[in-house]
Amino acid sequence: MITLWDFFIDPILCWPTIGSLFMCVGTALIGVLVYLQKRSLLGESLSHCVYPGIVLGVLAYKMFFSKVDLLIPVLLGGTATASLGLYSINFCVRKLKMSSDVALCFVLAAFFGLGFLAVSRVQFIYPKVYQQVQMFLYGQAATMRQVHALIYMLLCLGIVIFIILLFKHLQMIYFDREFAKSMSRSSHTVESLVFIMLIAAIVIGMRTVGIILMSGMLIAPAVSARQFTNKLSWMFFLAALVAAISAFFGNVISYHFSNHFSASFPIGPVIIVVATLIAILSLLFSPKRGIVFRYARIVIFKKRVFAENVLKMIFKYSEQNAMPIEKMKKMVHLPHWIFSLFLFHIQKQGWIKHTADEQIQLTKDGKNKALHVIRKHRLWETYLQHLGMQGEMIHANAEKMEHMITEEMESSLEEMLSFPKKDPHQKPIPQKSKYSYGGYELE
Amino acid sequence: MSDKQTVVEVDQLSVSYDKTSVLWDLSFAVPRNKIVAIVGPNGAGKSTLLKTILGIIKPISGKVSFFGNNPLSKVFKKIAYVPQKDSIDWDFPITAFEVVLMGRYNHLGRFKRVRQADKEAAMQALELVGMKELAHRQIAQLSGGQQQKLFIARALVQDPDIFLMDEPFTGIDMHSEKTIVHILQELRHNGKTIFVVHHDLNTVEKYFDWIVMLNICLIAHGDIKTTFTHENIQKCFGKRSVLFEEASKLSKEHLEGIIK
Numbered sequence: 210m211i212t213l214w215d216f217f218i219d220p221i222l223c224w225p226t227i228g229s230l231f232m233c234v235g236t237a238l239i240g241v242l243v244y245l246q247k248r249s250l251l252g253e254s255l256s257h258c259v260y261p262g263i264v265l266g267v268l269a270y271k272m273f274f275s276k277v278d279l280l281i282p283v284l285l286g287g288t289a290t291a292s293l294g295l296y297s298i299n300f301c302v303r304k305l306k307m308s309s310d311v312a313l314c315f316v317l318a319a320f321f322g323l324g325f326l327a328v329s330r331v332q333f334i335y336p337k338v339y340q341q342v343q344m345f346l347y348g349q350a351a352t353m354r355q356v357h358a359l360i361y362m363l364l365c366l367g368i369v370i371f372i373i374l375l376f377k378h379l380q381m382i383y384f385d386r387e388f389a390k391s392m393s394r395s396s397h398t399v400e401s402l403v404f405i406m407l408i409a410a411i412v413i414g415m416r417t418v419g420i421i422l423m424s425g426m427l428i429a430p431a432v433s434a435r436q437f438t439n440k441l442s443w444m445f446f447l448a449a450l451v452a453a454i455s456a457f458f459g460n461v462i463s464y465h466f467s468n469h470f471s472a473s474f475p476i477g478p479v480i481i482v483v484a485t486l487i488a489i490l491s492l493l494f495s496p497k498r499g500i501v502f503r504y505a506r507i508v509i510f511k512k513r514v515f516a517e518n519v520l521k522m523i524f525k526y527s528e529q530n531a532m533p534i535e536k537m538k539k540m541v542h543l544p545h546w547i548f549s550l551f552l553f554h555i556q557k558q559g560w561i562k563h564t565a566d567e568q569i570q571l572t573k574d575g576k577n578k579a580l581h582v583i584r585k586h587r588l589w590e591t592y593l594q595h596l597g598m599q600g601e602m603i604h605a606n607a608e609k610m611e612h613m614i615t616e617e618m619e620s621s622l623e624e625m626l627s628f629p630k631k632d633p634h635q636k637p638i639p640q641k642s643k644y645s646y647g648g649y650e651l652e
Numbered sequence: 653m654s655d656k657q658t659v660v661e662v663d664q665l666s667v668s669y670d671k672t673s674v675l676w677d678l679s680f681a682v683p684r685n686k687i688v689a690i691v692g693p694n695g696a697g698k699s700t701l702l703k704t705i706l707g708i709i710k711p712i713s714g715k716v717s718f719f720g721n722n723p724l725s726k727v728f729k730k731i732a733y734v735p736q737k738d739s740i741d742w743d744f745p746i747t748a749f750e751v752v753l754m755g756r757y758n759h760l761g762r763f764k765r766v767r768q769a770d771k772e773a774a775m776q777a778l779e780l781v782g783m784k785e786l787a788h789r790q791i792a793q794l795s796g797g798q799q800q801k802l803f804i805a806r807a808l809v810q811d812p813d814i815f816l817m818d819e820p821f822t823g824i825d826m827h828s829e830k831t832i833v834h835i836l837q838e839l840r841h842n843g844k845t846i847f848v849v850h851h852d853l854n855t856v857e858k859y860f861d862w863i864v865m866l867n868i869c870l871i872a873h874g875d876i877k878t879t880f881t882h883e884n885i886q887k888c889f890g891k892r893s894v895l896f897e898e899a900s901k902l903s904k905e906h907l908e909g910i911i912k
Contacts, residue, residue: 247741377766378757384744384746385735385739387706388754390706390708391708394725440746440750441750
């Protein structure tokens with residue numbers, strides 16, 4: 210039985226694991242920078258531009274340099290065509306005035322197409338070359354050796370050092386480019402360095418996850434990390450963590466699945482699947498930005514709005530701020546049992562109390578809350594009239610805003626309208642009580 | 653006006669984007685200790701002027717010199733820039749505090765870490781604009797006025813002699829506007845010079861004491877009382893330049909062989 214630790218020490222398993230770990234972390238860090246530029250598609254385009262370079266590299270290897278490791282001519286070829294691709298994209302945007310999307314797609318298709326054309330030619334002449342090229346198309350991490358792992362380690366180290374040393378500058382450039390330029394003369398150089406790093410990361414990474422899935426490794430960790438933090442330093446750290454987890458479990462899952470189902474589960478695609486899963490889970494469940502919690506917050510807000518409206522209804526019903534339950538049930542459009550549950554809930558919260566004669570009465574706090582909501586409603590109406598608006602729309606808009614206006618807005622509204630006492634319909638605006646702190650009263 | 657008193661001198665400055673003229677042969681000098689309004693219609697080149705002074709945009713001819721005869725490269729650490737609000741990516745993972753801290757980066761070497769002194773300076777600047785409690789909020793969670801004050805705080809920690817602000821009064825509440833005006837007056841009191849691209853003609857006389865009126869060419873410049881006249885406003889905001897813009901566009905199209 211193989212334990213998780215064996216993936217770091219087993220002589221066959223360890224190099225693919227360690228290699229893809231470094232490669233994924235390095236790529237993910239660069240991915241954060243690409244994500245911040247909002248140019249995630251760039252990774253996709255450039256990784257496809259690598260394809261013809263690989264074909265050239267493999268051909269050159271077969272013809273001239275069969276002494277050296279295959280990886281070296283392939284890296285050189287890939288770097289060359291990726292750089293050419295980047296240049297072409299910029300040329301299309303700046304000189305030919307293409308929109309950025311069009312340029313990215315156009316260059317992607319053109320380069321990838323060229324690669325395929327070349328491959329289909331060599332397929333018949335050198336069948337072996339074809340196989341080796343395909344290896345880079347989908348990645349082949351399982352055959353990684355010590356030397357590959359070393360290359361990835363150096364690349365990853367380079368990227369980490371680059372980011373740590375230039376953190377302040379990178380933050381400045383991607384947040385506020387013009388300010389960065391006004392602060393430092395070398396912003397342009399730093400930006401160019403990032404592109405060089407991007408190309409290096411893509412070219413080197415394709416050995417593991419392959420050209421087609423490369424952009425997933427750039428984007429998925431950055432997207433996951435963004436969901437959990439509002440600080441750039443943490444975003445780098447979390448993206449690296451997500452990448453490391455994906456790389457490690459990608460290897461583990463690939464190994465076990467391949468054995469268990471006796472079918473091939475290549476490491477590269479499995480890594481991408483893990484990274485994508487983490488991204489999806491982050492998008493769903495992150496506390497601040499995740500969809501699930503956002504919906505939960507919407508439900509809580511709606512419940513509060515409903516509660517405030519019910520309190521208002523009771524307040525307006527009678528002088529004693531009390532209302533028969535039966536009457537209330539007729540007014541609200543809710544199943545009776547849900548409404549009873551709701552009443553029980555706001556009673557627990559201290560806004561209402563049941564009286565002996567089947568009535569609901571506001572507590573002192575409940576009355577204050579109702580007055581506060583009415584106050585915000587009438588202040589808002591006064592403000593809208595002040596802006597020159599008229600008619601039924603005013604009331605409808607205030608009906609929504611009364612639940613949202615903050616303390617801050619409330620006091621600046623008052624100040625701006627010079628402490629109004631009456632709303633546009635000549636109804637009194639509840640004022641802060643002089644007698645009890647935090648209370649309101651109608652004058 | 654002696655050279656010592658001149659803070660910024662613009663000499664026969666022309667700027668063009670993609671062969672279209674944006675600024676045409678501007679020459680003016682601004683003395684020390686002024687709050688300067690840069691006024692003009694949309695497309696008059698107000699932001700372009702700021703960015704050219706900052707060296708972000710290269711002019712096709714002419715030059716800008718500072719404090720007598722110094723080029724930008726000698727004094728750029730003494731100039732702070734407050735960008736237009738729309739140019740900022742508000743979703744960027746950064747807190748208010750970190751934005752202000754950025755202003756200190758020019759005091760540090762490129763690879764140096766941020767020091768405690770920088771952090772305290774940033775906190776003080778935030779306190780000055782009344783935003784100390786909001787220091788650790790992500791910038792999207794600030795109101796329009798707070799966002800604008802944030803960038804002014806960043807400029808303050810740069811400790812510059814010249815401030816260049818692109819529309820700091822756009823999209824903010826009265827209270828923030830008052831705070832900003834108060835800060836500008838304090839800065840002038842301390843011998844600073846502030847350039848402000850401004851839109852609201854109603855408040856020009858109240859807030860500023862010097863004015864540069866632009867509409868591609870320089871319409872007028874000088875003391876607010878003698879320069880901000882009805883006649884100059886007419887000249888500046890009249891539609892006279894529309895044909896010029898059209899001609900510039902035509903010339904660009906011809907030179908690049910574009911047919912529309």
